[in-house]
Amino acid sequence: MPALVAELDACGLPETVVHGDFHTGNWRSDGGAAVVLDFADAHVGHPVLDGLRARMFMPEAAWHLPADAWIDAWHEHAPGSDPARALELAEPYEHLSYAVRYQEFLDGIEPSERVYHEGDPAAELREALRAARPRTA
Incomplete structure (x- = not known):
C-alpha cells in the first residue's frame, strides 16, 4: 500500500471532499444541470474514489464515458496532473x-x-x- 499511495500522490490530484458513493443512483437531472444527492459517506480523501465508483454500476463498454468526463474535469482543475493514471492505479x-x-x-x-x-x-x-x-x- 505505501507504494500505491506514493504512485497516486505522484498523479498530482489534491485531496478533496469525496462524495463517497458517487454512482448513477445518486445523480438527478431534469434535463438541465445535474444534482448529486446522498452525502452520507462524504469525507476528505483522494478524488479517485469518486472517479472509480460509477464503474461498478454500468456496463464495461460504457465505462469510458464517465471516466473520460472525470479525467477531463481533473485536467482542467489540476493542470499537469495525471488523472487517467490515477484511475489505472x-x-x-x-x-x-x-x-x-x-x-x-x-x-x-x-x-x-x-x-x-x-x-x-x-x-x-x-x-x-x-x-x-x-x-x-
Whole structure:
C-alpha cells in the first residue's frame, strides 16, 4: 500500500471532499444541470474514489464515458496532473476504502439489517487483493 499511495500522490490530484458513493443512483437531472444527492459517506480523501465508483454500476463498454468526463474535469482543475493514471492505479485502494465504509455501516445498523451486508467488508478485501496482484500478459 505505501507504494500505491506514493504512485497516486505522484498523479498530482489534491485531496478533496469525496462524495463517497458517487454512482448513477445518486445523480438527478431534469434535463438541465445535474444534482448529486446522498452525502452520507462524504469525507476528505483522494478524488479517485469518486472517479472509480460509477464503474461498478454500468456496463464495461460504457465505462469510458464517465471516466473520460472525470479525467477531463481533473485536467482542467489540476493542470499537469495525471488523472487517467490515477484511475489505472487505484482499484485496490478503492476496495480497501469500501471495506472500511461497509464495516462502519455494519457497526451502526440494527442486527436485523446486518444480513444484507454482512459479507461486504470481506468481499471488498478479497477484491482489493485480486486487484493488487501483478497483471500477467
